[in-house]
Amino acid sequence: MNLPISVTQGQYVLTISGVAVILLGLLILSTVIVIMQKRKARTFQTQETSLQHTSALLHYVIEHSRYAIAVHDTELRYLYVSKKYCEEYHIPDGNAIIGKHHYEVIPNLPEKWKIVHQRCLHGEIVTGDDDVYIHEDGSVDYTRWECRPWYRENGQIGGIIVYTELLTQQKQMASELKEAHDYLDALLMESNSPILVWDSSYVITRTNHSISSLLGLPIHEIVGKNVGTIFFSLGERELDRLENRLETEHSLSNVEIHLKTIEGEIRTILWNAGPIFDPVDGSLVATIAQGLDITERNAIEQQNKEQLEELRRWYEVMSHREGRVIELKQEVNALLKEKGQIARYASVEQESDT
Incomplete structure (x- = not known):
């Protein structure tokens, strides 16, 4: 059966087989379109799931970082924040500040920080070492920080990342350590008893004025020498015996050793020595020995x-x-x-x- 179709160019005849071909083509086209749409939807869903996973992973990594990290958008609103950041800036709940403006969370921020933020939003990376931060209550903190921009896929700046490390406790510990070191150094140097410190290779690393006066040598001529050069009067055999004892026991107890002064006088020194071990691996770091001049007592x-x-x-x-x-x-x-x-x-x- 023929179906006439009128067009301006003339008369065309459309057969049943022709209609079937057209319908089949339309069916295939629609199927391809549906498949492409489903594939596009699955791809979009996969990308969205991957993006959500990446965002969750980023949030997890930042939140549990050992460092104080805060990520802001271009309006300085919080996007991510680490627990360490909340601890150092006394923020009770890190989730509660997400979306809030940085200056709202930490008011009365010094003007220099606002300048840093603007410089960073224009592409600069700004850092500070041993920077002083004065709180409203007058307390002082020392920080090491870095502020750098982060970028979107299109290359535009998406915001800034602020890394902060609080150094106050470290500085306090360093100050206390220096104070203790200076005290011990003065105690060692001004002691009336001769003191020697040597490392695991028996090289003298520290001494004091007492033994310097005893030997008639300046301290710099004693430090760096092998301890055997000080105990030379023992003789090679006695020195070997002393070294073996130190190797096995790492200590001396009431050992009399004769020292020869620069004037040629022989002084008898009663020595006690103890080891200093590394607290991490237990290795021998040094040996400290204190002597007592018993020459007159023996006489x-x-x-x-x-x-x-x-x-x-x-x-x-x-x-x-x-x-x-x-x-x-x-x-x-x-x-x-x-x-x-x-x-x-x-x-x-x-x-x-x-």
Whole structure:
């Protein structure tokens, strides 16, 4: 069957098979359009899911960062913030400030920070080290910070990121550490006892005026030398024995070592030494030794010993002498008795009777 169609150009005849082809083409076209739309929808959904995941991941990473981080848009509204940032700026709830203006959350911000924000929004990266931040209550914090812009896909600035590190506690600890170091250094340097500090290679790293005066050498000529050069009078064998003891016990207790002064005088020093270990890995860092000059004490002890020996000898002599005198007196009394005379030494007679 033929279906006539009138057009301005003339008469055309459309067959049933022709209609079927047209309908099939339209069906295929519509199917392709539907498939493309579904694929586009799935792609859009995948992209949206991926974007949501990326945003959630970024939020997670920033929130749990060990550093104080805040991400703002171009209007300085909060987009992301780390817990550390909230702790350092005393913000109770980080989620509550999302979307709020930075100057609303932290009012009375110094003018220099506002200038930094504007510079950063124009593409600059601005940093500060050991920067002083004075709070409203007059307390002072020291910070290290960096402010840099972040960019959208089209290359335009989307806002700024502020990294902040609070240094106040570190500075306080450093100040206390320096104060303790200066105190210990003064204590070491001004001590009346000779002090030596050597590392694990037995190289002297610290000493004091006492041993400097004892040896007649300036401190800089002692530091850097092997401890064996100070204890040279021990001899090679004794030095090896001392080193072996330090290797195994890492300490000395009441060890007498002779030191030779620049004038050639031999001084006897009683040494006690203890190890200093690394608190992290337990390795030996240094050994600190303190000495006591017992030269005079030993001399006095020697004098006392000699005097005691002398007294002992005299006592023995006198004891024997006294016994001999008694014997002689007894002999005289005996002779007098034989002659019928009275004993001359009555005390001797009394002692013999008892």
